Amino acid sequence: MEQQQIFEIIVNNTKELLPELESHNFSQSDSLRDLGANSVDRSELIMMTLEEMDANIPMAQMAKANNIGELAQIMFEQQA
Amino acid sequence: MSFDPVCITGVGITTGNGQGKEAVMSALYNAEHRFGYMQRPGRQLPSLQAQGPAEGFIGSEIQELVMPAAISSQLLRNTSFTAQVALATLSEAWDEANLAEVDPSRIGLIIGGSNVQQRDQTLAKDRLVGKERFVRPTHAMSFMDTDIAGLCSEAFGIKGFAYSLGGASASGQLAVIKAKQAVDSGLVDVCIAVGALMDLSYWECQSLRSLGAMGSTLFSDNPELACRPFDTRHDGFIYGESCAAIVVERVKSISRQLPAPKIYISGVGLCSDGNRQPHPSLEGEVTGIQQAMAQAQLTASDINYVNPHGSGSVIGDEVEVAALNECGLTDAHINTTKSIVGHGLSAAGAVEIAVTVEQMKRNKLHPSRNLVAPIDGTLPWVVDSAAEVEINNAMSLSLGFGGINTAICLSKT
Numbered sequence: 001m002e003q004q005q006i007f008e009i010i011v012n013n014t015k016e017l018l019p020e021l022e023s024h025n026f027s028q029s030d031s032l033r034d035l036g037a038n039s040v041d042r043s044e045l046i047m048m049t050l051e052e053m054d055a056n057i058p059m060a061q062m063a064k065a066n067n068i069g070e071l072a073q074i075m076f077e078q079q080a
Numbered sequence: 081m082s083f084d085p086v087c088i089t090g091v092g093i094t095t096g097n098g099q100g101k102e103a104v105m106s107a108l109y110n111a112e113h114r115f116g117y118m119q120r121p122g123r124q125l126p127s128l129q130a131q132g133p134a135e136g137f138i139g140s141e142i143q144e145l146v147m148p149a150a151i152s153s154q155l156l157r158n159t160s161f162t163a164q165v166a167l168a169t170l171s172e173a174w175d176e177a178n179l180a181e182v183d184p185s186r187i188g189l190i191i192g193g194s195n196v197q198q199r200d201q202t203l204a205k206d207r208l209v210g211k212e213r214f215v216r217p218t219h220a221m222s223f224m225d226t227d228i229a230g231l232c233s234e235a236f237g238i239k240g241f242a243y244s245l246g247g248a249s250a251s252g253q254l255a256v257i258k259a260k261q262a263v264d265s266g267l268v269d270v271c272i273a274v275g276a277l278m279d280l281s282y283w284e285c286q287s288l289r290s291l292g293a294m295g296s297t298l299f300s301d302n303p304e305l306a307c308r309p310f311d312t313r314h315d316g317f318i319y320g321e322s323c324a325a326i327v328v329e330r331v332k333s334i335s336r337q338l339p340a341p342k343i344y345i346s347g348v349g350l351c352s353d354g355n356r357q358p359h360p361s362l363e364g365e366v367t368g369i370q371q372a373m374a375q376a377q378l379t380a381s382d383i384n385y386v387n388p389h390g391s392g393s394v395i396g397d398e399v400e401v402a403a404l405n406e407c408g409l410t411d412a413h414i415n416t417t418k419s420i421v422g423h424g425l426s427a428a429g430a431v432e433i434a435v436t437v438e439q440m441k442r443n444k445l446h447p448s449r450n451l452v453a454p455i456d457g458t459l460p461w462v463v464d465s466a467a468e469v470e471i472n473n474a475m476s477l478s479l480g481f482g483g484i485n486t487a488i489c490l491s492k493t
Contacts, residue, residue, distance in 0.1 A: 019153060043217040044158070051214035 001053055003076040010068055013048045017041050028069025046071075055079040086260050087342040088490075089270075089334070090177030090327030091434045092169040094277075095421045096140030096320055100172055104421075105438050108446035109466040113420050114140040115318060116303045122199040122206075122281045137285040138296060138303045139319035140422040151235055158218045160197040163228045165277045165323045170232055173325035179270060181336045184239040188268040191229045192255030193276035193426025194246030197222065202281035228276060240268040244276075248480025249391070251275060252324065253429025257348045257486060259328040269333040275430025277323040285319070293317060293358060293393060308450035309390035309416040310397050310461070317391040320422015324430035326437075343437045346473070346491040347376025353483025360396050360479055365403035368485035369475065373407070376489035378473055380408030383489070385445065385474040387436045390416045391423050400477065401456040413469055415462040419449040429478035429486065436490055440471045 011026045018036055032042050046062050057078040065071035093100065096114035097107035107113075117136035118124070128135045145164060147156065148171040156164060174180075179187060201223060208214055221227055225244040233242035241262075247254035252275025259271035280288075288294035295316025296306035307318035328345065349371030353361040373379065386409055388400055404410065417435045424431050439445055445462045454461055472493070478486045 017157065040218060040221070047214055047217055051211065054211075056213065 001076070001079060003072050006049070006053065006075050007068065007072040009049050009052050010045065010072055013045050017045055026068065028067065030068045031066065032068065049075065053079060085331045085344050086263055086328060087331050087344045088326055088437055089329055089338055090173035090179070090325070091437055092172030092176070092325040093431060093434045094142065094145070094165050094169045095322040095424070095431065096142050097421060099142070099146060099168065101438055104435070105442070108417070108420055108435065109444065111420055111447045111449050113304065113307070113449060114143070115307055115422065120199070122203045123285060125282050125286060137282070137289070137294070137319070138300070138306045140321060142321045155231070155235055158222060159231060160200040160222060160279065162196045162200070162277045162279045163231050166191065166228050166232055166274050167235055169323045170236065170272065170274055170325040173272065173327050174236055177270070177327040178336055178338060179236070179327065182270055184237045186240055186269040187238050188240040188259070188262050188271040189229055189232055189238045189242040189274070190255040190258050190271065191225065191232070191244040191274050191276050192247065192251035192430060193278055194225055194244065194251070196225055196228070196276045196278045196426050198284055199279040199281040202283060225276070232274070247484050247486070248482055249423070249425045250429055250478035250480035250484045250486045251426040252424070252431060253433060253476065253478035253486045253488060254350070254484070256326050256328065256345070256430060256433055256488065257350055259326070260345045260348060263328055263330045270327060270329040272325055272327050273430060274325045275323060275424065275427035277321055277427055278425035280319060291358065294319065295392060305450060307392060307419055307422055309392040309418050310401065310454050310456070311451050312453045312455055314392045314394060314397055316393055317418070317423040320418070320424050322421055322424035322427045322431045324427060324434040326430055326433055341441060341492065343440055344491045344493070345488060346378065347372040347374065347489040349375070349485070349487035351485050353485065355483045357483065358481040360399040361483060361485070362399050362402055362406070364483060364485040365400060365477065365479065366406050368487040369403060369407045369409070369477065372475065372487035372489045376473070376491065378489060378491070381411065382473050383409055383412045383475050385436070385439070385469065385471045386412045386414045387417060387432045387474065387476040388414060389477045389479045390418055392418065396479065397455055401459070404459065405456070409475065410459060412475070413445055413460050413462055413467065415445055416448045416451065417446070419451065420446065429476070432476050432478070433488060433490070436474050436476050440474060440490060440492065443468060443470050445469050
């Protein structure tokens with residue numbers, strides 16, 4: 001799956017989890033934490049995204065991401 | 081009446097018949113039911129889905145749940161149907177008791193029921209067959225019933241305590257009993273007991289049918305006739321989605337303005353049969369009733385209304401009628417709420433206390449559906465139409481698998 005496609009899945013899932021962000025203009029540098037996603041939201045978002053990608057990536061790998069762009073990059077690089 | 085009485089200051093009810101006290105009581109007085117083949121996803125055997133609902137389990141389902149505006153959509157994320165119904169029902173009781181004016185640290189919450197979110201979990205597991213590694217992290221929170229207590233405590237800012245309590249089909253009444261004891265002891269001033277909606281999946285429905293607890297075989301082609309507690313043609317309980325919330329408080333600690341009339345919890349009984357069986361025990365039921373009457377300092381002749389457990393199981397109904405006779409509760413008016421609402425399992429005890437309170441306030445008893453030939457014709461059943469009756473003291477019973485017997489006396493003075 002392309003990195004841009006993964007980014008879009010993350011954005012859509014973030015909107016599903018946090019409906020107040022429906023009209024937010026997402027950028028690569030957006031931090032999930034700053035957007036209002038707590039640690040439970042973030043783990044939920046990652047699992048929703050991995051399911052859509054059908055990818056098997058250890059959760060610990062994603063902890064290094066500082067923003068949505070980095071998260072999409074890690075998922076892109078680690079996908080089997 | 082004890083020196084420091086405990087009363088009920090708020091009631092919320094949600095059933096398949098309607099949402100809110102007024103809607104539910106109106107349906108009860110008119111014997112308007114919602115029994116049919118159950119349609120909610122996760123409540124049909126997968127192997128039978130292709131054949132349509134005609135082969136399905138019979139029950140009563142909530143048509144549309146209206147969430148109070150004060151409950152944010154953010155809070156409802158990743159919440160089960162059970163949790164949403166609890167929030168809506170608690171909101172009604174909270175508003176009636178005007179709990180916004182009570183110190184949150186003096187309010188406790190007991191969610192009656194264990195393993196009440198089975199259908200949500202079955203649907204989630206069915207969806208992820210072969211893809212189990214994607215199980216949602218939030219399942220780790222929501223699979224525990226305490227999630228409902230936590231969610232409600234967050235929505236209403238409850239700071240005294242909040243936990244869940246299991247007592248099988250006596251859970252709702254057990255929660256009210258524990259709420260009374262919590263305010264009696266001074267642990268909190270107000271305690272809310274919720275009989276949580278037991279959300280059955282096809283797993284539970286099928287096993288309850290196989291066990292012979294859930295009906296109906298006799299009326300499998302006539303869902304509207306299947307639910308008939310205490311009728312000679314009863315053949316098992318019929319499920320009914322429901323939930324109730326009861327606000328319990330010590331009269332002496334009430335400092336805010338509340339409307340009359342007060343209904344007091346005058347006595348409670350609780351005992352175990354010493355076994356894990358689903359069967360009833362005459363000895364256990366009699367003990368529970370006698371404990372409640374003794375604590376209330378009432379005799380059988382003081383009780384003028386009985387809201388029985390009456391699941392609709394053959395042996396359960398027979399033993400309960402025998403217990404009422406043995407305790408001398410033969411002159412009290414009696415009806416069956418389950419004949420119209422269905423059996424809410426964990427919710428039932430709280431729903432029936434709520435319905436008893438509302439009937440006492442209105443001095444009006446609801447009729448009983450499908451009670452064509454009562455198994456004991458000597459008891460003064462309210463059958464065909466609502467009856468205007470001055471109710472001063474009422475008795476309600478609940479029974480749960482695992483030998484759990486509970487009884488409660490409600491009084492006006």
